[in-house]
Structure formats: C-alpha cells, structure tokens
Amino acid sequence: MVVEEALALLLRGTEQVYSAHELRERLGASRPLRVKFGVDPTSPDLHLGHSVPLFKLRQFQDLGHQAVLVIGDFTAQIGDPTGRNAARPEASAEEVRRNAATYREQAFRILDPDRVEIVWNSTWFEKMTSREMLLLQRRATATQILQRRDFQQRWEKGEPIGLHELFYPLLQGWDSVMVRADVEIGGSDQLFNMLIGRDLQEQVKQPPQVVLTLPLLEGVDGENKMSKSLGNAIGVAEGPEEIFGKTMSISDELMGKWYPILLGNLVPPDAHPMEAKKKLAEWLVARFHGEEKAEKARMTFERVFSHREVPEEIPEFDLPGQEMPILEILLSIGAVPSKSEGRRLVTQGAVLVDGLRITDPRSTVRFTAHPLLRCGRRFFARLKPEGL
Structure with missing residues (x-):
C-alpha cells in the first residue's frame, strides 16, 4: 500500500493527530514503526470501548508495523486520574497481574500475536532509585500538569488532588521513552498524557511520537461512556x-x-x-x-x-428440590447476578416459566416436569428438579 493510502486508512476514525505530516514521513521511511498502546489492568475484562484502539492497532499491524502493548502493572497500582473526580483506589500487585493475564488473552482476539511486543512498565519503574524518580519529576512543572482539565475541574471545586496523581502523566509519558515509540494510540481522554510522552522524548533526544486519539464509545444505554461498572458494556469475552x-x-x-x-x-x-x-x-x-x-x-x-421461537440449544440446570422461590432459582442458575436484579426483572414481567409470566418476586415455583424458564430477552434454561 502506498503511503497516502496507508495514511488515509490509519487516520480514518481518529479524532486528533499530532501530526499527520509526521506520520506521513514515518510511513515513508521503509521500516516498521513501533506503535504503542498502554493499558492499566485495573479490571479483568475488556469491553468494546477498549477494543476501539485495539482495532486501530491491528490496522498498523496489517500494514507491517510492530504493536507494542505496554501493560501498566506499575502504574495500575497508582491509578490513572483521567476522567475521575476522586483518586482511584489502590490496586494490589497480585490483582493487577491476574487482570493482565485475561487482558492479553482478550486483546489477542483482535491483535496478531506474532506482531505484538508485550512489555511491563514495572520492568523499568521498579528499578528506579528515589533520586531517579525525583529527576523524572524535574522534567515537568506543577503548572504544566495542573493545566489538565481533570485537575482544573477538581481544583476549582476544592476537591483533593493527590501528589501521586500529578505524577501519573509523567509515568505514562516515560513509558514512551522506554519503548522508543514512533506512534501512540489512545482514547481522546488520554491526549494530555500522550503529549507529555512527546515532550519527554524530545527532552532525551528521541524523535517525538505521533499521537493518534480515538473517540470514546458510548455504552448500550446511549448516555454514558461504556463502562462495566455502569452496566452498559459489551464484553469482548x-x-x-x-x-x-x-x-x-x-x-x-x-x-x-x-x-x-x-x-x-x-x-x-x-x-x-x-x-x-x-x-x-x-x-x-x-x-x-x-x-x-x-x-x-x-x-x-x-x-x-x-419468529418468536426458542433457541435450538438450551442449557439444562439441576435443582435441589421440587419447589423453590423464583429468586433462588434465578440466582442458582446464573440468570441474574443478584437478588435485587432478579426482583427487578420479575416485577417487570420479564421472567416466564413454561410461558407463564411471574410478576411477584415472592413467588415459589412448584415443579411437575422439566419446565422452560426464560429470563429477560436472551436467557433460556431447562430446569431439572431433583426426583423428576
């Protein structure tokens, strides 16, 4: 693919680019570019929102470039302040490592594993002495960091800002220095951090990385940014x-x-x-x-x-008795994550047993056969009570 065609493909769907001219030059350099994407594994699952930069990273791979996946096992324990009105809770090293394992498996549903270099930023940060950490902080000013919109809003509201949060953009930027990134990809909310990376690279005489930002994906509710905690996400797995x-x-x-x-x-x-x-x-x-x-x-x-039919393959669940409260049934077969959610669905008339709609959360179901249970629009189960 010629440079202009490759450039048009890679810029498609992006929000901001720093800069298209630099990217064009690097695409014409006849060498694989090192394209960085960093993730802090603060939860075990990836959703469609996370997949947006991964799809862009795959485009670079398909053009022959090298994806560099930076696992922020060090920075995840500090917490990215992006989009937050309060400091993130501290994550343990064990939790971060466990989450990172699932991140890799899910990311490889999109990326070509043969063109991915995986690095852990604890590799360099845990080797830094206190003096080296302080020297890194000299590379930016408090005034510069406080220009970030998240910090400005919290400052104006009188909300506390931890010193470790002010340090986070420098840590993410230093990742770019350590992996010698030619390009960094991230959501539009990461623009500030990625531009810090450009600045740090210039300070150490590296060519500054090209920054590509991608739009944030709204969740299925159509109101908020996709988030598992908000219940509006579609998981990659x-x-x-x-x-x-x-x-x-x-x-x-x-x-x-x-x-x-x-x-x-x-x-x-x-x-x-x-x-x-x-x-x-x-x-x-x-x-x-x-x-x-x-x-x-x-x-x-x-x-x-x-066509108002049922699926061909319906999972079967053994139940311990021939009579059970409906909420206990829903919980035991995994139809709902909690009794409160089951109560909500029953009250809304979204639970049916052999076509009979159950609307009272206090209902008890007495079995005489192996009924078909439907919960919501997509959950079907065949119930097999003990002794029947």
Missing part, C-alpha cells in the same frame, strides 16, 4: 448470542455513532435500520468468535425474536 443481542438492543441513533467508530464508515443510507444493526452485530461477533458463530448468533436471534 462475552458469548456470541450475548454480544449479538446486546448490540441489537441499542437505539438507531447510537448505531449511527457506533458505525464510524467500530466499522470506519457510516450507516448505508439505503439500509433498513434493523438490517444495518444486524450487520454490525454480526461483524462484532465474527471479530471475537469467528464467522461461523456470528452466523449462528444471527440465526438464533432471528429465530427467537423475529
């Missing part, structure tokens, strides 16, 4: 039917935002919204689980929701 079904639940307006971010193009103007949404859902499942499972997920969705 979720099952094919779950990914397909959750994607189909988004509004047409949100679909119009997801298309350019995830697919790199607009919704076809002549496409029916339902068909366009199915195409998006099928593409997502295919990226994480393969074409065959994507086709099957679509068929299952259409069978259940378009």
